Amino acid sequence: MENFNQIFSLIAEEDGFTLDPMILESGVINIIGLIVIILSVAKDGLGEMLRERNETISQNVKDAENRLNEAEKRLNDAQKQLNQANVVISKIKSDTLKTKKLMLEADANEAKNDLKFRFERGMLVFKSKERQIFYEIKEQITSLVMTRTVSRVKETFTQEKPTAKLINNTIRTLELPS
Numbered sequence: 001m002e003n004f005n006q007i008f009s010l011i012a013e014e015d016g017f018t019l020d021p022m023i024l025e026s027g028v029i030n031i032i033g034l035i036v037i038i039l040s041v042a043k044d045g046l047g048e049m050l051r052e053r054n055e056t057i058s059q060n061v062k063d064a065e066n067r068l069n070e071a072e073k074r075l076n077d078a079q080k081q082l083n084q085a086n087v088v089i090s091k092i093k094s095d096t097l098k099t100k101k102l103m104l105e106a107d108a109n110e111a112k113n114d115l116k117f118r119f120e121r122g123m124l125v126f127k128s129k130e131r132q133i134f135y136e137i138k139e140q141i142t143s144l145v146m147t148r149t150v151s152r153v154k155e156t157f158t159q160e161k162p163t164a165k166l167i168n169n170t171i172r173t174l175e176l177p178s
Helices: 002-013 028-158 160-175
Strands: none
Touching: none
8 A cells, every 4th residue: 555655646746657666665576476376376277267168158159150040040931931921911812802803793793683673674564554554545535535426426416407408418429420
């Protein structure tokens, strides 16, 4: 601690950093010596630990590379499956669209046939009603003509003068030489 304080006091007193000329007092040789002793004693054990650590790290890197390769392979397989699924989905969509079109055409044809049947049935009913109305009008006209004819005949035969005049005119027309 005293050395530590000395360093700061030297820095504070001078404008720069200076080394203590008393190397043995500063403890640098002691620290270097301690490091050399530790390295020479622990050299075998430390080297073995470093080799084991190196092998472990190398094995971990290889395992990581294997897992990466396996993950890439699974990714490629998944992408192939996705592409196949997309092909199947587009096929299903296409088939669904075709089926919808066919169903709509079938519904349209069914509606067309139903309308045609209803129209034909309506036309038959219309023609039947038309004939019925025609016959009713014909009967009314016939009845009206008959009624008027009967009333004119009655008028004609109830008056003698016009009847005699009519008969005479008819005879004269027949007597004229041609």
